[in-house]
Amino acid sequence: MARFNFVKDPNARLEWLFDWTDWLEDGETIATSTVTADDGLTVDSTSHGDSSVVAWLTGGTTGTAYRVTNHITTSDARADDRSISVRVMDR
Numbered sequence: 060m061a062r063f064n065f066v067k068d069p070n071a072r073l074e075w076l077f078d079w080t081d082w083l084e085d086g087e088t089i090a091t092s093t094v095t096a097d098d099g100l101t102v103d104s105t106s107h108g109d110s111s112v113v114a115w116l117t118g119g120t121t122g123t124a125y126r127v128t129n130h131i132t133t134s135d136a137r138a139d140d141r142s143i144s145v146r147v148m149d150r
Contacts, residue, residue: 064144065144066145066146066147066148066150067116067119067145067147067148067150068147068148068149068150069118069119069120069121069147071117071150072103072115072117073115074113074115074116075113075114075115075116075127075143075145076111076112076113077094077111077112077114077129077141077143078110078111079111079112079131079141080110080111082139083110083133084135086134087133087134087135087137088109088133088134089107089108089109089110089111089131089132089133089134090132090133090134091131092105092107092112092129092131093129094127094128094129094130095127095128096116096125096126096127096145097125097126097127099119099120099123099125100116100118100119100125100127100145100147101116101117101118102114102115102116102127103115103116103117107131112131114127114129116145119145119147120147121148121149122146122147122148123146123147124144124145124146125144125145125146125147126142126143126144126145127142127143127144127145128140128141128142129141
């Protein structure tokens, strides 16, 4: 996790978007989605539409980087993962 995509405050509850639009085939949609995070960062809730997933993240320890992974299965039974890096910093 050398590159950090996002920064959040340890007291913040913020949403993070996984946009699958460019990966999905014409007419294909997200059927199921799970979002997981490294220990210490909490996935508070998630929701998904036809082509994107929103994950609400809370907690974390200042100065620590966490990997957050979205795993989807599509209406065509394809599956894939996308991960982001979140560094927790006092803001």
